[in-house]
Amino acid sequence: MTLTFVWRPIPGAGRHAFPVAALKLAGDAKATAYCRAETDAAQLHDRSEIDWICETTCAACWRALSARE
Secondary structure, three states: OOOOEEEEEEOOOEEEEEEHHHHHOOOOOEEEOOOOOEEEHHHHOOOOHHHHHHOOEOHHHHHHHHHHO
């Protein structure tokens, strides 16, 4: 099984699903989640356990991923 997406918490914006390729973007590049939310790629790295706990899962990302299968 190949990993095609990753969930990442973005402080203040929720936990979003991103294509795995977004992890390789330069820090100042824009990463687009499956719900079309955008953030700086630097926000996808070095998230703490507290970030994971505090942010809720994006329902739009969840629906977009479930519709793919």
